[in-house]
Amino acid sequence: MNSPSNRFTTIRLAKEYMKFSAAHFTVFSATERERLHGHNFTVTAEIEAPVGQDGLAFNYRLYKDKLKLYCQALDEYLLLPGKSPHLEISKNNGCYQVNFDHETLHFPIADTHVLPLLNSSVEELSAYILNQLLSSHTDLNKHNIRRILINVSSGPGQSGSSEWQKG
Numbered sequence: 001m002n003s004p005s006n007r008f009t010t011i012r013l014a015k016e017y018m019k020f021s022a023a024h025f026t027v028f029s030a031t032e033r034e035r036l037h038g039h040n041f042t043v044t045a046e047i048e049a050p051v052g053q054d055g056l057a058f059n060y061r062l063y064k065d066k067l068k069l070y071c072q073a074l075d076e077y078l079l080l081p082g083k084s085p086h087l088e089i090s091k092n093n094g095c096y097q098v099n100f101d102h103e104t105l106h107f108p109i110a111d112t113h114v115l116p117l118l119n120s121s122v123e124e125l126s127a128y129i130l131n132q133l134l135s136s137h138t139d140l141n142k143h144n145i146r147r148i149l150i151n152v153s154s155g156p157g158q159s160g161s162s163e164w165q166k167g
Helices: 061-074 122-134 137-142
Strands: 008-013 019-024 037-050 077-081 088-092 095-100 103-108 112-115 147-155 158-165
Touching (some): 019 061, 037 122, 122 147, 122 158
Parallel strands (some): 019 077, 077 112
Antiparallel strands (some): 019 037, 088 095, 095 103
16 A cells, blocks of 8 residues: 655546446426437546555556446436436336426336436536445545546536545
8 A cells, every 4th residue: 555645646537438328318497308319428537646655646447447337337328317306207117107297208127227316417427426436435545535526528518527525
């Protein structure tokens, strides 16, 4: 294990495989939503930690591998926000039945992920991925991680991020 020093670095991870393609729709209010559509989402991470006496902060592979798995788990699915106050989601004949305003939508369960999100937005997706990364407290403590920023982009010039800082 690297010894903490007075020098900190920010490691930026933006590998080609840190991406996922997914369908979604953003809900704006109880009566307004986007049409169902898809994006090629990209994920980047910034991880701040002390530089050890060996000139390294930590083995990046651990975090690259985790982010790759999180992206693969979302790839080629319809993403539904399970905590949306404007959607009623239930299961019916192998489908998720989604009631919104005065319409009913049906999506195959096998092609859909209902996530613990308020909306299927880049803001919420970045928080979701960050929370998955934070669930590994052992690694964070082992590497003396001070800050993590996760950015999710739905296309050039459009992204949202979520940040954690050690308290």
